[in-house]
Amino acid sequence: MKNDSFIIGLFYDRCYLPICFVFRSMRVSRLMLVTLRDIPADAEITSHQLLLRGGFIRRVTSGIYAYMPLMWKVLKKITAIVQQEMDSAGSLQTLLPQLHPAELWEKSGRWQGYTAGEGIMFHLKDRQGRELGLGPTHEEIITNLAGEILHSYKQLPVCLYQIQTKFRDEIRPRFGLMRSREFIMKDAYSFHSNESDLKSTYQRMDNAYKTIFSRCGIDTVAVDADSGAIGGAASQEFMVTAEAGEDLILISPDGSYAANQEKAVSIPSPHEPLPEGDPIEFNTQNQGSIESLCLENELLPSQIIKVILMIVQIENGEIQPLILSLRGDQDLNEIKLANVLSSLLKKDVLDIQPITSEKLKSEGLQEWPFGSIGPDLNDNLLEKAKSWNKQFLRLADHTAASLEYFVCGANKKNSHRNFVNWKLIGGIPLTFDIRQAKEGEASITDKSQKLKSCRGIEIGHIFQLGTKYSESLDANFTNESGKQEPFWMGCYGIGISRLAQAAVEQNHDNAGICWPISIAPFEVIIVIANMQVKEQKDLGEKLYLKLKQANVDVLLDDREERAGVKFKDADLIGIPWRVVVGRDATSGKVELIKRNKRETELLNIETAIRKLKSEIMTNDG
RNA sequence: CGGGAUGUGGCGCAGCUUGGUAGCGCACUUCGUUCGGGACGAAGGGGCCGCAGGUUCGAAUCCUGUCAUCCCGACCA
Numbered sequence: 001m002k003n004d005s006f007i008i009g010l011f012y013d014r015c016y017l018p019i020c021f022v023f024r025s026m027r028v029s030r031l032m033l034v035t036l037r038d039i040p041a042d043a044e045i046t047s048h049q050l051l052l053r054g055g056f057i058r059r060v061t062s063g064i065y066a067y068m069p070l071m072w073k074v075l076k077k078i079t080a081i082v083q084q085e086m087d088s089a090g091s092l093q094t095l096l097p098q099l100h101p102a103e104l105w106e107k108s109g110r111w112q113g114y115t116a117g118e119g120i121m122f123h124l125k126d127r128q129g130r131e132l133g134l135g136p137t138h139e140e141i142i143t144n145l146a147g148e149i150l151h152s153y154k155q156l157p158v159c160l161y162q163i164q165t166k167f168r169d170e171i172r173p174r175f176g177l178m179r180s181r182e183f184i185m186k187d188a189y190s191f192h193s194n195e196s197d198l199k200s201t202y203q204r205m206d207n208a209y210k211t212i213f214s215r216c217g218i219d220t221v222a223v224d225a226d227s228g229a230i231g232g233a234a235s236q237e238f239m240v241t242a243e244a245g246e247d248l249i250l251i252s253p254d255g256s257y258a259a260n261q262e263k264a265v266s267i268p269s270p271h272e273p274l275p276e277g278d279p280i281e282f283n284t285q286n287q288g289s290i291e292s293l294c295l296e297n298e299l300l301p302s303q304i305i306k307v308i309l310m311i312v313q314i315e316n317g318e319i320q321p322l323i324l325s326l327r328g329d330q331d332l333n334e335i336k337l338a339n340v341l342s343s344l345l346k347k348d349v350l351d352i353q354p355i356t357s358e359k360l361k362s363e364g365l366q367e368w369p370f371g372s373i374g375p376d377l378n379d380n381l382l383e384k385a386k387s388w389n390k391q392f393l394r395l396a397d398h399t400a401a402s403l404e405y406f407v408c409g410a411n412k413k414n415s416h417r418n419f420v421n422w423k424l425i426g427g428i429p430l431t432f433d434i435r436q437a438k439e440g441e442a443s444i445t446d447k448s449q450k451l452k453s454c455r456g457i458e459i460g461h462i463f464q465l466g467t468k469y470s471e472s473l474d475a476n477f478t479n480e481s482g483k484q485e486p487f488w489m490g491c492y493g494i495g496i497s498r499l500a501q502a503a504v505e506q507n508h509d510n511a512g513i514c515w516p517i518s519i520a521p522f523e524v525i526i527v528i529a530n531m532q533v534k535e536q537k538d539l540g541e542k543l544y545l546k547l548k549q550a551n552v553d554v555l556l557d558d559r560e561e562r563a564g565v566k567f568k569d570a571d572l573i574g575i576p577w578r579v580v581v582g583r584d585a586t587s588g589k590v591e592l593i594k595r596n597k598r599e600t601e602l603l604n605i606e607t608a609i610r611k612l613k614s615e616i617m618t619n620d621g
Numbered sequence: 622c623g624g625g626a627u628g629u630g631g632c633g634c635a636g637c638u639u640g641g642u643a644g645c646g647c648a649c650u651u652c653g654u655u656c657g658g659g660a661c662g663a664a665g666g667g668g669c670c671g672c673a674g675g676u677u678c679g680a681a682u683c684c685u686g687u688c689a690u691c692c693c694g695a696c697c698a
Contacts, residue, residue: 037647037659038633042691052632062690120697137698171622171696179697187698225698235698246697461698493698511658529657564658571658582657 025548026522028557028569032069035569045244047504048176050513054573063173063181067497070573073521074500075184079163081215081518082186082494089208091159091188096141098165102131104140108472113348120168134167139469139491142189146487147475153193156477156487157201161188163496175244177501178457184496191470192488193479198464202234205462205492209238212494213460217516218503223249224259225461226335235463238494239456240502247458250451252443257451259437262335265444266437266451268398271302271327274405277419285414288371290328293407293416304328305400305408305420307373309355311388312341315348321355321382323392325375325408325429327399331436340395340432363388372409372416375400376425394429401431459499465489504574507596513574514596522555523616525575529563529582540581543590543605550613571595577612 036053043049051057056071067075083093102123105111114121115133122134135141142160150158163186173181188205192198206222213220218240225237237260239249248261259265287293290301308324322341326332334352342349353359357367363385368377375394382390400406401422408425410417422428439453470476470486479485500519507514517523524547528540540556547554555575557566563582570578580591584602592601592608603611 034631034648035659036632040632041627041634044692059690139698168697172692172694174691185698237698458698463698491698495698527657532656562656562658562660564656564660567658569659580657 024551024553025544026555028555028566029559031555033569033573035572043176045175045178045505046508047244047501048178050504050508050572050574051176051501054513056573057176059176063170063179065177065180065182070521071500074515074519075496077519077521078216078496078499079184079186082163082212082496085208085212085215086161086186086188089159089204091161091190094160094162095164096135096138096145096162098135098167100133100135100141102133104144104473105133107474108140108143108469110140113350120170122167122169136166136168137493138162138187139189139465139489140473143469143473143475143487143489146189146191147470147473150191150477150487153477153479156191156193157197159188159190159201159490161186161492175501177497178244179246180497183498186494186496188492190490190492192490193477193485195466195488198466198488198490202462202464202490205490206236209460209462209492209494213238213499216499216503216519218459218499218506220459221249221251221258221456223251223456224263226260226262226339233464233466235461237456237458238460238462240459240499240506241454241456242502242505243455244505245455245457247456248453249456250437250439250453252445252449252451254446254449256445256449257443260456261437261453262333264437264451265433266441267444267447268327268330268435269302269441271329271399271403272300274303274403274407274419276405279417279419279424281410281415281417283414284372284416287414287416294328297407297418299407301329302327302399303403303407305375305403305406306330307375307377307409308332309368309370309373309377310337310352311355311359312349312393313351314345315350318389319387320345320389321385321392322352323373323375323377323394323429324434325394325396325400326435327397327403330397330399331438332397333434333436336432337395337434340434344430369409369411369413369415372412372414374409374411374417374420374425375429377411395434396429396431397435398431398433399435401428457498457502457505458495459502460492460494462492463490465491508574509596511568512572515574515576517576517616520553520574520576522575523553524577524579524612525555525557525570525573526579526581527557527563527566527570529566529580531558531560533585536581536585539585539588539590539605543579543581543609546605546609547612550609552612552616577615579608579612 034055039049040052043052055068057065057067060066102111113119115123121136123131125131165182166185167182170179170181173179190201220238220240222236222238225235250261250264251258284293287296290304290306293299293304294301306326306328310322312320312322314320338349338352365385368381379391382388405419405421407416407418408420439451441451443449443451467486467488470489476484476486503516503519504513507516526540526544528536530536544554544556574595576595578593578595588604589602590605590608592603
């Protein structure tokens with residue numbers, strides 16, 4: 001991937017954009033603009049409300065939206081930026097099918113998981129009865145293609161991308177375009193002959209993503225992420241920080257560490273050591289919680305081993321009971337647990353659930369002493385289980401395993417043990433990091449840095465997939481020594497439609513949206529205050545024409561509305577620059593207003609044009 | 622799938638308790654007066670009251686079922 005497109009990158013912007021747009025100017029009277037004064041009842045977050053009120057989107061059915069002309073312009077502007085940066089990072093644009101044959105997904109082993117039960121893939125049968133799925137992602141298609149076309153290491157590396165509609169039958173669509181069932185996504189896939197080449201493309205994508213988001217005028221933070229169902233090694237998410245975000249992220253103030261809480265690691269707070277003593281059992285009636293146990297016995301949570309019982313459904317159909325030991329002041333991170341389990345068992349984990357009395361009953365088991373269970377709960381409790389494995393899998397978090405002496409349940413009702421050590425109860429179980437990192441804990445990059453938490457909207461995700469898909473789909477190339485080898489793969493996504501809404505979430509005020517100029521539907525809106533006044537109308541039309549000629553993306557509000565209505569609408573739809581042609585039109589003067597700052601200048605028309613041209617040039621890209 | 626809520630013109634809502642054949646604000650149309658921050662007056666148009674069944678002389682209203690939407694959770698490249 002020689003970067004000979006770098007030169008194009010230098011003058012990408014204004015010479016490129018005009019080609020992308022059929023119209024760069026418009027009259028509000030012809031725009032089919034319908035704004036709403038009331039907030040639609042089913043919109044919860046601000047960005048969703050504003051997009052609906054501004055006439056950018058309309059809901060067609062749950063999680064499915066129509067992009068109205070203003071929105072489509074925004075999406076095309078984002079798309080253009082993404083295309084430019086992907087091209088200049090050396091990737092090739094393609095367009096892959098949306099209908100995928102089931103066979104490919106069966107081959108990768110994902111058909112079942114993606115369609116059965118609560119699977120997220122829309123799927124259907126054609127007239128021949130062949131099964132098809134609507135693509136939620138394109139690893140199968142692209143890997144298969146690469147396997148057919150790329151035969152030699154000499155053809156590598158290759159990076160392909162596409163921008164198109166994807167489908168996911170989300171269990172709970174919400175927040176407008178944030179989590180919709182049909183959405184626009186840019187996805188890219190790279191193919192390499194070795195891991196280090198993959199890493200360098202991954203790095204290049206990391207950089208390209210940072211450029212893309214900054215050109216789109218949004219603040220993002222890159223965080224370490226769990227690679228989830230898609231699998232693979234390293235992965236990073238790009239988050240727009242916003243209260244409405246669905247993810248919790250942890251960041252060290254100096255910026256040296258940032259991670260999704262699903263994945264985050266930290267230095268746990270130190271525990272309060274328990275003095276050495278002879279093991280004793282003590283009565284703990286009504287002390288089933290860590291809190292009550294501490295309160296009644298002058299203990300601290302970090303002196304107690306908390307035991308969590310769970311059952312895991314494994315892909316081979318086995319159901320494995322788990323005993324997890326955590327330090328009392330720590331919480332379980334189920335994502336980490338799932339990852340530990342699948343690598344430990346070398347199989348996919350389908351489901352993890354707590355063991356409850358109901359579950360015991362349906363297994364035909366007696367009640368267990370919940371609330372006072374210790375890490376050494378006896379395996380013989382499982383003897384009569386109908387479908388569960390007959391032996392517990394025992395795991396501990398590092399924080400629990402490193403305690404010398406501790407308090408734990410005695411495996412009898414209302415009874416705990418004090419001054420216990422691991423030797424006494426059969427040794428330390430397999431130990432992993434399965435705890436939830438939390439705000440206030442020290443960063444692993446620098447102990448003096450205390451992690452801070454905030455919410456984020458994931459708008460991009462890059463992965464080093466490795467050979468997972470190329471192996472399962474049998475996509476190989478011939479390496480330098482003439483041997484067949486699966487591709488090293490990376491994949492890189494950006495939620496285009498989600499990004500557009502996240503930009504609104506990050507850029508708005510009480511009056512409406514404040515689009516960053518690079519992705520605004522128009523750069524300038526001219527408001528003719530009173531269409532009845534000939535001087536105003538004529539001057540407005542003249543200015544409109546001149547800005548069009550100057551290649552400015554301009555909108556003219558020529559409606560026969562009162563000025564107030566037009567001002568409100570202009571604020572709502574969030575065009576970055578507004579020119580009001582009003583009272584001073586007779587003396588050839590207009591007002592120039594910057595949407596996000598509300599600064600007003602009275603200028604003659606030529607000066608206004610000059611200023612707009614220079615402001616837009618410097619702001620754009 | 623579990624918990625909660627709501628379905629009445631394009632949008633926001635009232636009416637339902639106590640059954641009598643649908644109303645308000647915004648938007649829309651026409652006319653007039655207004656005209657720099659969502660004007661005023663007058664006159665209009667538009668509703669299978671989510672759907673189906675039941676009770677009743679009569680159902681938006683009561684009963685049963687069903688569907689849809691939204692919120693919380695589970696789920697989620």
